[in-house]
């Protein structure tokens with residue numbers, strides 16, 4: 316396998332608070348290959364959005380990356396100046412957010428926003444940029460793009476606005492799109508269309524996608540590989556078929572058990588009793604999931620499980636790791 | 645658009661009629677008009693004759709309608725103290741007040757908005773903190789105190805600017821006298837205009853600052869950053885425009901209150917405007933002037949509100965479609 320397009324290594328993000336730092340991401344590692352769709356799942360607050368923002372260099376104070384690396388095509392991008400990062404955002408990596416209703420500037424037409432974005436990255440005339448904008452709107456499935464290009468954002472429905480958002484993300488022809496729950500705010504009826512659009516763009520343009528979602532069904536259908544996050548850590552990664560059918564981590568097993576069938580699409584994540592722990596001021600000296608885990612044993616509550624590689628899969632769980640002698644109390 | 649303006653004009657008329665009734669009550673029942681107009685030695689018979697000729701013996705409704713009818717024709721009666729038509733007095737004083745107020749409003753926008761932007765973008769820098777501290781002083785010091793401090797500093801001590809009056813004025817057309825075209829007029833304007841502007845300026849600065857900080861946190865700004873737009877465009881094209889939408893309302897209402905509250909500044913600087921006239925008329929219970937001034941201020945606010953609504957329509961495309969749909 317060639318070098319991954321994106322590689323996140325041991326990423327740690329903290330928030331400075333009045334009572335000291337809180338660890339929001341701890342030891343997060345994963346790769347995305349060219350043309351690959353990586354699904355990212357985990358319950359709300361697990362750190363999925365933060366991971367996406369970290370890749371974009373968009374974590375605002377009081378949050379910051381304390382350690383770890385983010386590599387794009389083998390080059391570190393986690394410590395670049397704002398000016399250099401601007402050359403990455405758009406032409407290399409683009410990000411789309413959960414709520415298409417608030418993602419567009421209400422005071423500018425869709426065309427203005429597209430043209431501005433295109434010209435921020437390419438030396439095109441206003442006329443040429445407008446033609447390109449119309450082409451993009453057509454490509455993402457907006458009917459009559461020549462007319463719609465002059466519409467205001469509020470004149471589009473939620474699903475259409477998310478298409479516009481995707482067109483905006485495509486303006487500078489990125490290699491990777493971070494899609495943070497792109498369908499969560501949409502009607503169930505249009506969710507599938509947006510996912511299909513993303514899949515098509517990924518296939519036609521050879522895009523890589525980091526697809527964050529609550530919907531395990533979408534992951535099962537769309538992603539090549541999946542990363543499961545829990546309390547700021549990646550607890551399991553692997554090819555989607557293997558993880559869906561034979562998850563290694565008990566939390567991932569719980570999630571997969573509740574994958575909705577086609578008939579019960581509306582059902583969201585599994586109902587695992589208990590809730591995720593709050594952010595802690597330092598690395599947890601135990602497995603964050605142990606309080607909810609029915610397979611826990613001695614080491615789980617006293618040592619954090621390391622990440623174990625098992626073929627193409629990785630898991631952080633004592634069930635799959637020899638317990639060091641004398642560690643159990 | 646036209647329907648919208650007509651609708652707003654309708655409600656403006658209702659507001660003005662309501663204020664007109666208030667002005668009438670003030671006019672008719674604060675003090676006795678007859679006592680104000682005659683000397684102590686006037687006989688009771690003469691008083692009664694005057695009362696009859698002024699129509700004060702008619703029913704209240706008739707009097708009120710007559711008052712409103714006259715007011716609609718800009719006839720507010722005769723000032724007790726000056727024995728001249730009130731409308732004439734107001735028109736004479738209006739240019740002074742409007743020039744002072746408009747220049748102050750302009751100053752507060754032209755200085756207040758950039759200060760607000762600077763203090764929002766420089767969030768934790770020293771100059772942003774300095775601006776915040778200074779603005780707190782500007783908002784909490786009463787206008788008359790600022791005026792007196794300015795006079796003490798710039799007129800008495802430094803002798804840069806005159807401490808009172810309007811300087812030389814030039815006549816423009818039949819009604820307008822302007823101080824903006826003479827150097828003594830301009831010099832006389834600076835201190836009162838700064839005094840009057842200071843409060844609004846800090847208000848606008850703080851408003852722009854808080855709006856801008858809010859907008860900078862919004863989703864569409866985050867998305868603009870995620871698309872790699874340059875900081876200049878994010879801050880000054882997208883964030884600033886969105887921040888200014890609510891500022892339009894406040895700035896409009898502030899212009900109204902600048903005109904209404906020029907009274908204090910005009911008094912401190914003996915500025916020959918309507919506010920000074922109003923205060924003199926309060927001291928002398930010159931009720932026709934008070935009533936007319938009340939109506940003038942109300943009309944001012946109503947007109948400004950209308951302009952603000954139309955401006956909104958021009959700036960925010962979301963409103964255009966909804967008003968089209970109605």
Ligand SMILES: Nc1ncnc2c1ncn2[C@@H]1O[C@H](COP(=O)(O)OP(=O)(O)O)[C@@H](O)[C@H]1O
Pocket residue numbers: 330339357358359360361362363364365366377378594
């Ligand atoms: N500005 C912030 N200050 C403090 N904590 C934050 C801030 N933003 C996010 N967090 C915390 O970081 C964690 C991860 O958040 P997020 O990445 O948004 O989760 P997800 O997208 O998986 O739902 C959450 O526990 C959240 O409370």
Ligand SMILES: [Mg+2]
Pocket residue numbers: 360363364365495496
């Ligand atoms: Mg999220």
